[in-house]
Amino acid sequence: MFLGGEHRHTLDEKRRLALPARLRHGVRQFILARGLEGCIALYTEVEWRKLLTKLEGLPVADKTHARAFKRLLISGAILSDVDGQGRLLVPESLGRYAGIRRDVTVVGMDSRIELWSSERWAHYRKRAERSAAKIAAHIDL
Numbered sequence: 001m002f003l004g005g006e007h008r009h010t011l012d013e014k015r016r017l018a019l020p021a022r023l024r025h026g027v028r029q030f031i032l033a034r035g036l037e038g039c040i041a042l043y044t045e046v047e048w049r050k051l052l053t054k055l056e057g058l059p060v061a062d063k064t065h066a067r068a069f070k071r072l073l074i075s076g077a078i079l080s081d082v083d084g085q086g087r088l089l090v091p092e093s094l095g096r097y098a099g100i101r102r103d104v105t106v107v108g109m110d111s112r113i114e115l116w117s118s119e120r121w122a123h124y125r126k127r128a129e130r131s132a133a134k135i136a137a138h139i140d141l
Contacts, residue, residue, distance in 0.1 A: 001067075001105040001110055001111070002023050002025075002108035002109060002110060002112065002113050002127060003025050003108045004020060004022040004104070005096075005107075005108065006121075007020045007023075007105070007106040007107075007108050008103065008105055008106075009103075009104050009106055010102050010103055011090060011093065011095075011100065011101075011102050012087075013025040015089055015090050015091070015092065015095065016019070016083075016087040016088065016089055016090070017087060017088055017089075017090050017104055017115070017137075018085065018086055018087045018088070018108070019082065019086050019088060019106065019113070019121060020106060021086060022087055022108075022125050023077040023106065023108050023113055024082060027044055027082060028081060028082050028084065028086040029044075029045065029080065029081050029122070030042040030044065030079075030080055030082065030113070031043045031044075031045065031077055031078070031079055031080075032077065032078050032079075032080050032088075032090070032091070032094055032115075033048075033049045033071060033074075033076060033077040033078075034072060034076045034077075034094065034097055034098075034121055035098075035112075035114055037124060038097070038098055038099060038117075038120055038124075039098055039107075039115060039120075039121075040090065040094050040095075040097070040098045040100070040114065040116075041113070041114055042088075042114070042115065043111075043112050043137070044111055047111045047112060047140045048077075050111075051073075052074075052117065055070045056080060057071075062103070075117070076093060076097065076110070078091055078094070081102060087118075090104075092117065096133055098114075098115060098116065099117040099118055099120050100117045101114065101117070103117065103118035103119070104116065104117070104118060105117075105118045105121040105122075107121070121136055128136060
């Protein structure tokens with residue numbers, strides 16, 4: 001479980017990102033993939049397999065959308081090792097997708113970690129905060 005709030009970091013000159021220790025939990029590898037709303041999603045192998053199983057189980061009538069989503073997700077995914085200093089490499093292609101140049105906000109999201117351009121995260125968070133009451137009204141908390 002990846003909890004622990006929001007953490008602001010920067011990519012170093014080699015595009016490495018130091019992950020907060022509380023989010024690493026001894027994980028030595030992550031699968032990095034395109035996330036929704038323009039972030040990069042980090043999955044452990046177990047969580048990645050769960051996601052792929054869910055994609056395989058989508059309704060037959062929706063196969064076109066399922067295939068398109070699966071292709072988009074898997075085609076950009078890479079395996080990245082966490083080095084001895086807790087850093088992982090963020091590839092240029094995923095960085096471009098997420099608008100990450102240097103400043104990164106790392107967000108623990110239970111079954112995954114999300115990497116956001118800090119600027120994009122600030123805009124997303126403001127929009128989400130404005131609509132939080134409407135969203136909560138539709139969820140049985």
